[in-house]
Amino acid sequence: IKTIGVLTSGGDAPGMNAAVRAVVRKALVNGKQVKGILKGYTGLLDEEIIDLSANDVSNTIERGGTMLFTSRCKEFMTEEGQKRGAEICRKHGIDGIVVIGGDGSFRGAQKLAALGINTIGVPGTIDLDISCTEYTIGFDTAVNTAMEAIDKVRDTSTSHERCSIIEVMGRNAGYIALWCGIANGAEDILLPENYDYDEQKIINNIIANRKRGKKHHIIVNAEGVGHSTSMARRIEAATGIETRATILGHMQRGGSPTCKDRVYASMMGAMAADLLCDGKTNRVVGYQHGRFQDFDIDEALAMVKGIDPYQYQVAKDLSKHC
Numbered sequence: 001i002k003t004i005g006v007l008t009s010g011g012d013a014p015g016m017n018a019a020v021r022a023v024v025r026k027a028l029v030n031g032k033q034v035k036g037i038l039k040g041y042t043g044l045l046d047e048e049i050i051d052l053s054a055n056d057v058s059n060t061i062e063r064g065g066t067m068l069f070t071s072r073c074k075e076f077m078t079e080e081g082q083k084r085g086a087e088i089c090r091k092h093g094i095d096g097i098v099v100i101g102g103d104g105s106f107r108g109a110q111k112l113a114a115l116g117i118n119t120i121g122v123p124g125t126i127d128l129d130i131s132c133t134e135y136t137i138g139f140d141t142a143v144n145t146a147m148e149a150i151d152k153v154r155d156t157s158t159s160h161e162r163c164s165i166i167e168v169m170g171r172n173a174g175y176i177a178l179w180c181g182i183a184n185g186a187e188d189i190l191l192p193e194n195y196d197y198d199e200q201k202i203i204n205n206i207i208a209n210r211k212r213g214k215k216h217h218i219i220v221n222a223e224g225v226g227h228s229t230s231m232a233r234r235i236e237a238a239t240g241i242e243t244r245a246t247i248l249g250h251m252q253r254g255g256s257p258t259c260k261d262r263v264y265a266s267m268m269g270a271m272a273a274d275l276l277c278d279g280k281t282n283r284v285v286g287y288q289h290g291r292f293q294d295f296d297i298d299e300a301l302a303m304v305k306g307i308d309p310y311q312y313q314v315a316k317d318l319s320k321h322c
């Protein structure tokens with residue numbers, strides 16, 4: 001391997017810059033050249049490729065977003081697009097690529113690996129929904145951002161004795177909702193994985209809590225579970241308690257990464273560069289059982305993980321007033 005390429009793909013996540021910086025600096029330390037591919041697979045197919053020096057990644061570790069930009073690229077889902085991508089890599093002398101993104105991006109990396117370009121995936125998503133790893137870049141920052149926002153909504157909710165539905169990100173995975181549910185002491189948590197979602201139960205819970213003298217009722221709702229605004233209207237009609245929905249939205253994706261995201265993203269980016277330098281391909285970096293490890297991409301994509309039922313039970317129990 002002489003030249004390593006690096007790209008960020010799919011949804012952006014705070015800490016991606018730390019990972020890019022680590023790939024660049026570690027590859028340079030190992031005597032390789034580094035090229036940045038802009039805008040994910042779209043930029044690869046458009047040949048938006050730049051040289052990266054150690055200086056180019058200065059003052060990036062503390063910045064949110066991704067300095068390489070990101071995209072979703074339909075063309076790369078086709079065999080033709082993937083072949084063209086591999087040819088473009090060869091044309092630019094890129095013999096190894098680090099792909100920072102989620103499961104979808106890893107599938108793209110898998111295709112490039114099959115076409116002879118060495119690839120290593122690094123898990124970057126605020127949703128924590130990558131099965132081979134207990135940590136993904138951006139989750140820690142996103143969940144802290146959401147937690148702080150929920151604290152603020154809760155203050156005003158208490159003053160006005162309101163019920164608040166706060167929608168957090170995680171269309172297919174409720175990790176942000178579950179963690180905030182515990183961290184913010186939410187009265188109810190609605191998860192996409194949640195089998196027992198029952199609006200009548202929530203309404204009964206709100207009424208019972210109000211009778212006990214609770215001044216607010218916080219419902220943390222993962223994006224994709226019902227429709228928060230219309231849910232608020234129905235709950236208000238059924239309980240007679242003023243109910244508002246707050247959708248946190250894209251603010252959860254931005255901001256300066258936490259210490260954990262900077263450090264873990266740095267470790268993962270560095271490991272990805274080292275793996276490429278060792279001649280490895282079709283691997284993905286993960287964090288499991290207290291250490292950074294690498295997995296075969298095919299095996300990693302076949303793994304499954306879900307919400308820990310005990311964690312969910314604890315979240316529910318800690319909000320109960322018996």
Ligand code: ADP
Binds near residue numbers: 073076077104105
């Ligand atoms: P994430 O990486 O966050 O899961 P996406 O699922 O949107 O985000 O995937 C990002 C990009 O990865 C897609 O826009 C596409 O270019 C590429 N990709 C996704 N799935 C595949 C696939 N099966 N084969 C090739 N490329 C894929």
